[in-house]
Structures are given as C-alpha cells and as structure tokens.
Amino acid sequence: MANHKDIVYGIYDDETDLLRAVKVAHDKHIDIMDVYTPFPVHGLDPLLGLSESRLHIAGFVYGMIGTLTAFLGMTWIFTKDWPIIFGGKPHWSFPAFVPIMFELTVLFASIGMVVTFYVINGLGPGVVNPTIDLRLTDDKFCIAFDTHETSKGDAEAFLRSTGASEVHSKTI
C-alpha cells in the first residue's frame, strides 16, 4: 500500500472504560481515527458520530429487483414462453408465484447486500488485513489516532489519562 499511516493506539480492558474515553475525546474534540472492538458496543456509534449505514436501502432495492424478476419472469414463462396447465389452474396463477417472489426477494437482497458490503469495504480474496493487535478479536478494546491529525504527545497523554492499559505506536 502506498500511503502508510503512523498511528498511536491504546488498549483498554473493558468496554465501559472505552466508552468513557470516547466520550472524553468527543467533549474535547480530539479526532479519533478509529475504534476497534471484538463485539458491537452499545452506544458507541452515536458517540463517534457515525451516520446510519445506507446498506439497508441498497438491500431494499435489491429485494424489489428480486420480487420483480420472479414476478415478471414467471409471468413470461407461464404465459408466453412455455405455458403449461397445472392442476386445472389458469396460466397466470398469481398465488403460485408468491412463494417464488418471496424467495427471490430474500436471495437478491441478501446476496446483493453481501456483495455491496464487500465491494465498499474493499474486501475480497487475497486482501491483506492490517491487524493492529490480534487480541482485538478476543477481549481487548482499542482507540487509534492518526499522528497526522493528532500529535503523538497529545494522543499518548489522552490514552494514559483515560485508563488505557497499554499505549503503542505502529505504522500500518
């Protein structure tokens, strides 16, 4: 990767310590680069000022495409392409289409959202993941600062004063 970042990060042992620290940073207007947690921490998103994900809007659109694909596809197949009489029903038998419309809605929405999520986040096979600390996937919490935005001294002072158990620097 061309643009490396020099970061300072602190490890917290508990999510309440982390939340308290983020609140302090929020009040003092210190720019946090990112926060890493092993599980979703309640109340963290609004503190970090993260806006609501728009992924579900994409999901709705994919779902509607799925519904229409099933509906129009079956309409074409059973009235134009290959009309067959099933159980004495008319060719265009809407109730029989409903389960397939439902299935394709779910299929298109779920696959579409997964693909969108991967593309937006630049994930895919062979992507190198710059891991800050392996323990962040287990039981530790981390606040990281970019030294281009927050000076190294300020960041370290902040991390120590808010109860980080370890403070490190790294280039990622």
Add this chain to the structure above:
Amino acid sequence: MTNFEISGRQRILLMVGIVIGLICLAATYVTAPEAHHARFWSNYLHNSVFFTGIAVMAAFFLSASITAWAGWYVLFKRVWEAFGMFIIFGLLLMLVLALGNYLHLHHLYHWADETLLDPSNPEKFDPILAGKAPFLNKTWYLGGTIVFLGLTYFVMSRIRSLSLREDEGNDENFSSHRKMRVWAAAYLPIAGFGSAAMIWQWIMSIDSHWYSTMFAWYTGASWFVSMLALTILTVMYLKSRGYLTTVNDEHIHDLGKLLFAFSIFWTYLWFSQYMLIWYANVGEETIYFRERFDNYAVLFYGNIAINFVAPFLILMRNDTKRKWGSVGFVAALVFFGHWLDFFLMIKPGVAHAFHAGDHGGHAHEFMSGFTLPGFLEIGTMIGFLCFFLYVAYATMARARMEPTHDPYLQESLHHHV
C-alpha cells in the same frame, strides 16, 4: 406520579363510549330481528372474541416474556397485566354465548341444531356434522370456555398478585419472581392448546362444514397483532399523560419491531391457509374463499392492504419504528384492520345461515352489517373498546404504575436496541 388515576374527563369519555356501544347493541337487536337477531349476536360474538383474545394474548405474551427471562418490557408490564385482567369479563361475555346455545337465544352455530344429528330422519340428517358432534357440541363449547378462560384468569391473577407482592420490597431471594415463573411456564401450553381449541369452537365452527388446520394460528396471530397495537397506543397515551416517564423510544422501537414482525407472521399464516386451499381446489374448502371473493371483495383485499402492505412498508425503516407518529398511525390502522379481519371470519358464515332462511337461493345483495360494517357495528366496537380500556385503566389505578423491585428492572431501564 406513581399510581394511575382516571381523570374525570377520561371517565366521562369512556362512559360515553360504553353507552354508545350499548345503544348500538340495543338498536341492532331491535332493528334486525331476522334469523334470531343474527346481526346483534354476530356483532356480540365478533367484539367479545376480539377483546377477549387481546386479553388472552396479553396474558400469553407476559407469560412468554417471564419464561424467557426477558427484561425489556418490565417498565410497562402493568399494561399487559391490566389487559390480562380483562379476561374475567371476557369469560362472562363468552358465557352468555355458551348459555345462549342451550337457551336458543341465538342460532349462530349450525351444529347447535340437534335435529341434524338424528340418522333416523334422513331429510335433515347431516353426516358431516354428526361426525364432528363429539367436539362441536354445546357441552364442549360451555366447558371449553369456562376451563380455558377460567384457567387463564386464574394464572393471570396469580402473576398479577405476585408481581404486586414483589414490589413490597421484602423479597430477597426473588421468591415471588420464582413462583411467577412457574405459573407463567405452566400457562404457555394452556394458552397454546386452549386458544386453538376455543378458536375452533368460537369462530371456525360458524362455517360448520368447513375446517382449516391453519385457522387457529392465523386467528391467534390476528389477536396478537391487535394486542401489540393496543399496547403501543396505551403506552403512548400513558406517556402523554405524564406516566411511564422511564419508558423511552427504545421500548417503543421494540414494540414497533414486534408489530412489524407479527404483521408479517400474520400474513404468512393467512397466505399459507389461502394458498393451500387454492392449490388443492377441494370444493368443501374453497367455498370459504368463494363466499368472501363474491360478497366481501373490498374487505378481502382491503384486509391484506391494511394488515400487511401498510405495516410492512411503513415500519420497514429503522426510524419509523421509533417515531410516535408513524408507529402510532400503524398501530391504530392495524388494530382496526384486525377488527375487520374478525368481521371477515365471522360475518359470511352468519350471513349464510341468514340466507338459508329464504328459499330463493339468490345471490347476496349488499347488506349493511353483513357485507360491510355499518355504523351500528362501529358503535358496538367503540363500546367494547371503551369497556376494555375502562377495565384496564381501573386495574392500572390499583397499583403503582412502574414496578420497583422486579429483578429485571435495571435491564429495562437501560434498554438499548
């Protein structure tokens, strides 16, 4: 404010509503004497079953939440307790119908005519009803009503009094809550099997020859959604009056999610029942929907629009489940929608018996009160609703609105979705 107080204005409003309901019931009885006052009795059954069902579902969901060790609902659990305590009146309302079978007050149920069960009279003998007679009979109807609603009321009053005893605060081992948990868990199978059996008796047996294995679930889901809608509206009302100050958007959000999810669940059951009958195309089964297609087209499709399309599209977004305007609107809409759903379950069968009287066999013409709810039906509904709310508010007024010693109180106070 701790205890709920019914204000003078509110008491007058509820009383006016109840009086409107009584006037409408009386007017229906007097103006439509045809077929043993079929319009009056079907309205009575419709509203009694609807509001009793809401009370049963409140008791059921409270029990399920206690059994599941859920905590989020604790702040407004008095609302469900109050709804559940209506069951004693539901029992009285349904007893009138059960005894009416014996006293020939009404002829809502075709199977109650015992001359149809006599094989020595081939003119009138009905082999299908004779086959169902061990279940569809007056004794079962009366006994089932008493046992099911009686047990529900008994368990509900146990849970209620344990919940109040808990608040006295001298309960260090949570012994009240432990006992409550036993009652709640014991009630779940009673609610499951009992509600199904009584839905068959109370509602499905109006179309005596017809049956559907999906019907009890579908009707139960309809009750459940109505209960959620009324809960949301009641919580909002109580908050607007300055009670339940600790209930916040997070709780409304979860109630909104339940309303959204169970509207879809209801649709799933409705469609499953419809599609299987449509696919199999057996005359004995399709007659149920033929009747509703031909004479109830507005309600039949309106039912899906109100109870599925509207809540599905409006409540899909995250924020519309939190905003009072959108959640309250949908709750009011589906409450009325499911009342119409029950209209659609009950009235066609009753109207059928009504028409069996005149031997012409002509097609149904429009009949207010049978093919569409008329003003008298709406008025009756208002009366029953005000009666239900009056009982619920009077129950709430007898205890502290917000529990103080529930073991899950903190979880509910810090609820975050």
